[in-house]
Amino acid sequence: MDRRGKARPDCIEIMATYKEIRQAAHKAWDAVARPRRTLIKVGVATCSRAVGADETLAALRRAVEERQLEADVMLTGCLGLCYAEPIVEVQRPGRPAVLYQHLTADKVPALVERAIAADGIATEHTLAVVDGEPLGGVPVLSSLPFWRGQVRRLMANCGVIDPEIIDHYIAHGGYEGLAKALQIGGEAVIKEVSESALWGRGGAAFPTGRKWEFLRGSQRKPKYIICNADEGDPGSFVNRNLLESDPHSTIEGMIIGGLATDADYGYIYIRDEYPLPVERMRKAVEQARERGLLGESILGSAFSFDLEVVRGAGSYVCGDETGLLASLEDRRGMPKIKPPFPAQAGVFAQPSNVNNVESYANVPLILREGAGWWSNVGSEKHKGTKMWSLSGQIQRVGILEVPLGASLSDLIVGAGGGPPEGRTLKAIQPGGPLSGIIPASDVDIRLEPDHFRERGMLMGSGGLVVLDDTNCIVDLCIYFEWFAEDESCGRCTTCFAGTRRMLEILRRISSGRGRTADLELIRLLGRLSSNANCFHGQGAPTSVMSMFRFFEEEVMEHLERKRCPAGRCPGLIRYEVLHQSELLPLAEAICPTGAVVRDNGTYRIDQAKCVKCDACREQAPYAIGVVDAFGP
Amino acid sequence: MPGSTEIVARVNELIADLRPDNVDLLAALHRIQHEFGYVPREAVPLLAGKFRTTPALIFGTIDFYSEVRTNPPAEEVVEWCSGPACLLKGSMNVRRALEAVLGCEMNRATSDGKFELRLVQCDGTCHLAPLVRHKGRSLGPLTVSRAIEWARALRGEPALAAAEPPHEAEVVAAGEGEAAT
Numbered sequence: 001m002d003r004r005g006k007a008r009p010d011c012i013e014i015m016a017t018y019k020e021i022r023q024a025a026h027k028a029w030d031a032v033a034r035p036r037r038t039l040i041k042v043g044v045a046t047c048s049r050a051v052g053a054d055e056t057l058a059a060l061r062r063a064v065e066e067r068q069l070e071a072d073v074m075l076t077g078c079l080g081l082c083y084a085e086p087i088v089e090v091q092r093p094g095r096p097a098v099l100y101q102h103l104t105a106d107k108v109p110a111l112v113e114r115a116i117a118a119d120g121i122a123t124e125h126t127l128a129v130v131d132g133e134p135l136g137g138v139p140v141l142s143s144l145p146f147w148r149g150q151v152r153r154l155m156a157n158c159g160v161i162d163p164e165i166i167d168h169y170i171a172h173g174g175y176e177g178l179a180k181a182l183q184i185g186g187e188a189v190i191k192e193v194s195e196s197a198l199w200g201r202g203g204a205a206f207p208t209g210r211k212w213e214f215l216r217g218s219q220r221k222p223k224y225i226i227c228n229a230d231e232g233d234p235g236s237f238v239n240r241n242l243l244e245s246d247p248h249s250t251i252e253g254m255i256i257g258g259l260a261t262d263a264d265y266g267y268i269y270i271r272d273e274y275p276l277p278v279e280r281m282r283k284a285v286e287q288a289r290e291r292g293l294l295g296e297s298i299l300g301s302a303f304s305f306d307l308e309v310v311r312g313a314g315s316y317v318c319g320d321e322t323g324l325l326a327s328l329e330d331r332r333g334m335p336k337i338k339p340p341f342p343a344q345a346g347v348f349a350q351p352s353n354v355n356n357v358e359s360y361a362n363v364p365l366i367l368r369e370g371a372g373w374w375s376n377v378g379s380e381k382h383k384g385t386k387m388w389s390l391s392g393q394i395q396r397v398g399i400l401e402v403p404l405g406a407s408l409s410d411l412i413v414g415a416g417g418g419p420p421e422g423r424t425l426k427a428i429q430p431g432g433p434l435s436g437i438i439p440a441s442d443v444d445i446r447l448e449p450d451h452f453r454e455r456g457m458l459m460g461s462g463g464l465v466v467l468d469d470t471n472c473i474v475d476l477c478i479y480f481e482w483f484a485e486d487e488s489c490g491r492c493t494t495c496f497a498g499t500r501r502m503l504e505i506l507r508r509i510s511s512g513r514g515r516t517a518d519l520e521l522i523r524l525l526g527r528l529s530s531n532a533n534c535f536h537g538q539g540a541p542t543s544v545m546s547m548f549r550f551f552e553e554e555v556m557e558h559l560e561r562k563r564c565p566a567g568r569c570p571g572l573i574r575y576e577v578l579h580q581s582e583l584l585p586l587a588e589a590i591c592p593t594g595a596v597v598r599d600n601g602t603y604r605i606d607q608a609k610c611v612k613c614d615a616c617r618e619q620a621p622y623a624i625g626v627v628d629a630f631g632p
Numbered sequence: 633m634p635g636s637t638e639i640v641a642r643v644n645e646l647i648a649d650l651r652p653d654n655v656d657l658l659a660a661l662h663r664i665q666h667e668f669g670y671v672p673r674e675a676v677p678l679l680a681g682k683f684r685t686t687p688a689l690i691f692g693t694i695d696f697y698s699e700v701r702t703n704p705p706a707e708e709v710v711e712w713c714s715g716p717a718c719l720l721k722g723s724m725n726v727r728r729a730l731e732a733v734l735g736c737e738m739n740r741a742t743s744d745g746k747f748e749l750r751l752v753q754c755d756g757t758c759h760l761a762p763l764v765r766h767k768g769r770s771l772g773p774l775t776v777s778r779a780i781e782w783a784r785a786l787r788g789e790p791a792l793a794a795a796e797p798p799h800e801a802e803v804v805a806a807g808e809g810e811a812a813t
Contacts, residue, residue, distance in 0.1 A: 050757040050770035082759040234715040237756025267655060272699045273755045310655055311662060314699030314753070330657035330683055332696040348653060391717035391758030398759075429716065465716045479719050489696075570724075590777050592732035613729035614722070615776040 010301055011183045017300045018179035021291055022170055029161075029171030038071035038116055039097075040064070041089040043159050045078035045244045046237075046276050048085035055105040056086045063112045071116055077245025079159030080399035081146060084127050087159075090115050096135060101127035146396050146415045151377050151385050154361050155401045158245035163280050166287040169248040175293055177367030181256045182301045189260040190216060193363060196371035197383050202228055202319075202356030203431060203461045205449045208363075211353060214343035215261035218351035223263040225254050225307070226347065226354045228324055229270040229277070232316040233432025234483065236463030238387035239357040241399045243270065243277035246361075247284035251307070253360030255294065256367060258305040261353055266307030269324050272314045281309045316487035317536050321354040323489065334489040335534035356461065358387060379405025382448050386462065390416045393423065393468035402447070409443040412466060419468035426467040427550070431460010433480040434539030436546040457546060458539070472568035473551040474558050477544045478506045484540035494528045495537030501525055502541060511571025512630055514559040522548065562630040570612040574629045577603045581623035587616035596624075639674045642667060652683045657693065661700050670701035698753075706741040706748035708786060710734065711765040715754025723762035726779045730764070733783040747787070 032039060042057040061073045079087060084101035088111065091097035100111060103125055114122040121136065128141040141147055152158075161168035169175075181189045194209025215223060227250060231239040242250060254266045268285075270278050285307060288294040296304045310328065317323040318333040325347045327333035346352020362384060366374045375383035382404040388411055389399045395417030402411065412418060412428060419425055425440040436457030438445060445451050452459040467476065485499035502525045505518050526541040548555055557563050564572040577584065577596075584603040588596040595609035596616050605616075605624070617624045634642070646663045650656035660679060664671050671694055680687040694700050712727055727749075731737055734747040741748035757763065763772030764779065771782060785791060 046755060047757050047759065050760055050763075050772075082757075085759065232753070234754035235717055235756075235758065237754075237758070240756050272697075273753055308655075310658060313658055313661060313697035315697050316753075327658070328655045330652070330655070330685075330693070331689070332693050334696075389756065389758075391756075391761065392720045397717075397761075433716075465720070467720055471720050475724075476716070476719070479716060483714075570728075590780055592729050592780050611728045611732050612725075613732065613776050613780075614725040615729055615780055618775055618777045 014179055014182045014299045014301050017292070018175065021175070021293075021299075025167035025170035025174075028165065028167035032074065032162075032168070035072065035091060035093055037093065038069070039089075039091045040071055040073045040116065041076045041091075041159075042073065043078050043085065043087045043089075044075050046240060046274070047078055047082040048087065049276065051085050051102075052104045053086040056088065056103055056108060059105040059108040060088070060112070063108060064116075067112070067117060069112070069116055075162050075164065076160065077158045077163045078241055078399070080155060080241060080401075081127070081396075082398040083146075083396040087127065089130065091130075092116075092119065095119075096132045097130040098135070098138065099127040099130060099141065100125040145417065146398060146400065149402055149406060149410050149414060150400050151403050152401050153365055153385050154242060154249065154358065154387060155246075155399075157249070158241060161246065163245050163247055164283055166248060166284065166291060169246065170291075173368055174248050174364070175252055177364035178252050178255055178259075178293065179299060180367050181259050182299055182303060186216065186260045186262060189256060189367065192371050193260070193366055196362075196366045196374045198359065198362050198366065198374075199382075200356055201358035201362070201386065201461065203435075203458060205459070208355060208359055211343070211355070212257060212261050214341070215263065215351055215353040218343055220351055222265060222350055223261060224347050224350060224352040225258045225261065225263045225266040225305075226321075226324065226328070226342075226352055227254055227266065227268040227357060227360055228319060228321060228354050229268055229274075229281075229357045230312055230315075230319040230324060231274070231357070231461065232271060232319040232487075233434075233461055233463050235389070235391050235429070235465040236432060236461050237389045237391075238399055238462040240274050240277055241387070241389075242357055242361055243274070244280050247277075247281045248288065249361040249364055250357050251281075251284055251288055251294070253363035254307060255298065255305055256363050257353065257355065257360060258307075259303050263353070264305065266305065267328060267347070268307060268309045269312060269318070269328065270309060271312045271318075278309060278311050285309060315489075316483070317489045317534065320534050320536060322534065323536075324354060325352065332489070334491055335536065337533055358462070377403040379403070379446065379448055381405075381450070386447065388447075388462050388464055390464050390466070392429075392466040393419045393471065394466040395420060405446050405448050408438065408445045408447055408464075411447075411464065412443060416466070419466060423468040423470060426469050426471060427473075427547075429463075429465040429467065429476070429543070431458060431463050433483045434458065434535065434542055435460040436542045437476075437550065439550040455546070457542065470566055470568075472564055472566035473547050473554045474506065474510045474564070475566070475568045477547050478503065478510060480543040481506055481540070484536070488536065488540075489534075491534075492532040492537045494525075495532040495540060498525050498529055498532075498537075499540050502544065506544070509555070509558050510564070510569040512558075512562040513571075514562075516559070518559065519548070519555075563628050567626040572629050573612065573626045574607060575605050575610055575612060575614075575616060575624055576627050577605060577623060578625045579623055581620055583620035584623055586619040587624060590615045590619050634668075636674050639668070639672050640678065643672075643675045643678050647678065647682050650682060652685075657683055657690075661694065661697070665700060669705050670703055673702070704745075707746050708766070709748045709750055710783070710786070711750045711752045712738065713754060713761070713763050713765070714751050715758065715761070717754070717758035718762040721761045721773065722776070725776045726762050726764070726774055729776050729780050730783050733780055733787070 044053045088100045088103040111122045126138045198208045199205045315333045318327045320335040322336035323333045342352040387401045428438045449459045481503045488496040490496045526545045593609045595606045647660045679690045736742045760772030
């Protein structure tokens, strides 16, 4: 048999095998899709688990069993509406499915009483009707501001199927892309992927088809396909959602990648902070193997490929592709020097290909629906969709998927609702600490790599962290530089020592000991960092540099006048009792260091004891205030 | 606490099926840490033998990863999220308050080994920012006062009549308005 992917006589067999699997899968899904009994879906993912989705699921199962209700309780993934978790969907036979929000276990009895045991709606907890018409004041999901601009392709199955049941994925067209790929062969797969113009979603935006050609061109065996699921950018959690809500799309993409590049084995490297994705991916790999979709002669073809899940142990630079390779090789995850590139000498010095989760997850769609369909959304230059996670000072935290080229303000203001009431947008930090910052004046920027590059920034991997007027730029600079320093692997002096020096200077500025020469020193360190080997070292000062550019006035306020306008930098503020109030005993009681003291019935703050934690002001908001430490 | 010989025997059992150049070292570290709560010193030479390398390189690898511990955890470990969403919503205030109440600095334990504050990276549960985790449960969104009350309760101190009770994960009210839009 020809493994290099020319047309093969076993095409008919492959399709027949796939159809058989598909038929069985449909049977399993039909029980869910056309329920004769009430179907209750509970979204259980990292975000909903944190607010008690496990308990909700258990309480619902218990209630259904105890009351012997005509209902099935099913687990599902995450819709991306983190702000409304835990979410429960209830579909009674012949009725529209209704989503309930903030459905913690204590609200289960009310839900059961009104919407499961009886034919009604638990109105006080409703979020939306899944589709169709609004129902008694409950809006349709697609009309919610968070949902309106979305084109859900990668996320089509998220919150719909049970991520732990492979049949659900297959019934939704899963592994059809693989069956097609096996029929047309590797070369044609690369052609299709190149035609779609898919580029790497991890941050570097390199064309996926080209990357695969490099590996295909390499003659040495074995070859490896590696998935970078070390989503280390703090504030980015789009990959997590895919891995735990629809694990098979990534697996299928990797198998297709293996076929296209003639690879033998794959690794999915998932960060340690994601235990649930690790668990679900392992389960998914197991199930794919059982169905003959992984392992020897996949779907009866001549192509064999297997993969395994590797759990990281807490290192940001392992998200750099060569750092990841070093980590796989049982060593410190220190990024290597390129060249050689992974396609020449990757893991174990063998030819390898590393792509991001989202890149692989797009591939089954391209193969199944064709490159033409896939690229019918997006901007003129950039096709397809991109997932984004919203967090920080925003009303609706969550994950969404929009066409490339969508406007940032549509996401931040439209979907996310902007900063909390009464505050104003200050800036947006996209795609991780190495990407830079976008001031509020640029909020209309289109989400395409070019517009970010023009500004000396990167679009990054999908995180959008929102700042409002209560946040301090220097405070955030310190955070990013601390992160860069903390996660530096220690190879390059400009990185491990440069970030340390930069952090010292920033801390000096924030404590009122800034010097006039500091600005120039920071710029010098910024220039030097281009000498670092990997992107971590090179990108380390990006955020600080762009914050100094866009918010120079605020930085100068810290530096020259020793004032923090947002009142956040602990070295530049002090807490004072502004006037006596009956709330001050509460402040005295809450203070963890006994710094709120009473002398002859008058309260004051003992500055030597105060750790500036703000608890007293929470208790007595008008009586205690923040004043400039160096002020009058 | 198991003695050295028990540790050696157990580690050998745990890593028996692993081999070098097979992406197994991370798995070995996870298994050992799962068993003991940390990677004991005694494991280092055994791992070096297993993976055909030197104890120095094994220790270097252990030292590289922030989630691999080389000392036993305290009785109560409070994980403090260092992520940007938490930071913007006041996590540094929560940190200063927790350090004061629990009596230990970040990534340190109290001298009696009872409490430990541990810095963790963002896992994307940013709707709970600022948050801490304790025994796998997330607590958030926290105010500084709630964090103090919760930490005092953890230390077994009586709650203040005036302050709110310790809070289990509570959700922001922002989503509630949506049904009306």
